[in-house]
Amino acid sequence: MEKDYIKIDEKDWKAIRVEIWLSPIIIISPILFSGYLIYDWYTRGFLLNENYRYIGELFLAILILLPNLFFDFKFIKSLIKYNKVKTRLTSFKKQVKGR
Numbered sequence: 675m676e677k678d679y680i681k682i683d684e685k686d687w688k689a690i691r692v693e694i695w696l697s698p699i700i701i702i703s704p705i706l707f708s709g710y711l712i713y714d715w716y717t718r719g720f721l722l723n724e725n726y727r728y729i730g731e732l733f734l735a736i737l738i739l740l741p742n743l744f745f746d747f748k749f750i751k752s753l754i755k756y757n758k759v760k761t762r763l764t765s766f767k768k769q770v771k772g773r
Contacts, residue, residue: 690756697753704742711735 712735719728 694753694756697749701746701749704738708735708739708742711738 711731715728715732715735719725719731
């Protein structure tokens with residue numbers, strides 16, 4: 675049985691490059707936002723003993739942070755895998771040109 679591989683054209687490579695350039699924003703901004711919410715809950719809610727008023731901020735921060743971390747690890751793994759495939763392809767193209 676033959677394996678069918680996905681053909682990637684130039685438009686797909688451009689989309690992948692844009693995603694790579696935007697990956698720091700995609701990864702860091704939700705972490706910073708949820709960190710701010712946790713800090714705000716800690717300073718205004720926990721330290722001032724008004725937990726009941728700021729528990730929503732903590733819940734929202736956890737709701738943003740946990741799924742984001744889960745998907746960020748998968749996203750970073752796929753970027754590393756893409757980088758490995760890209761380096762193999764470029765080295766293969768150099769070998770073919772050298773013949």
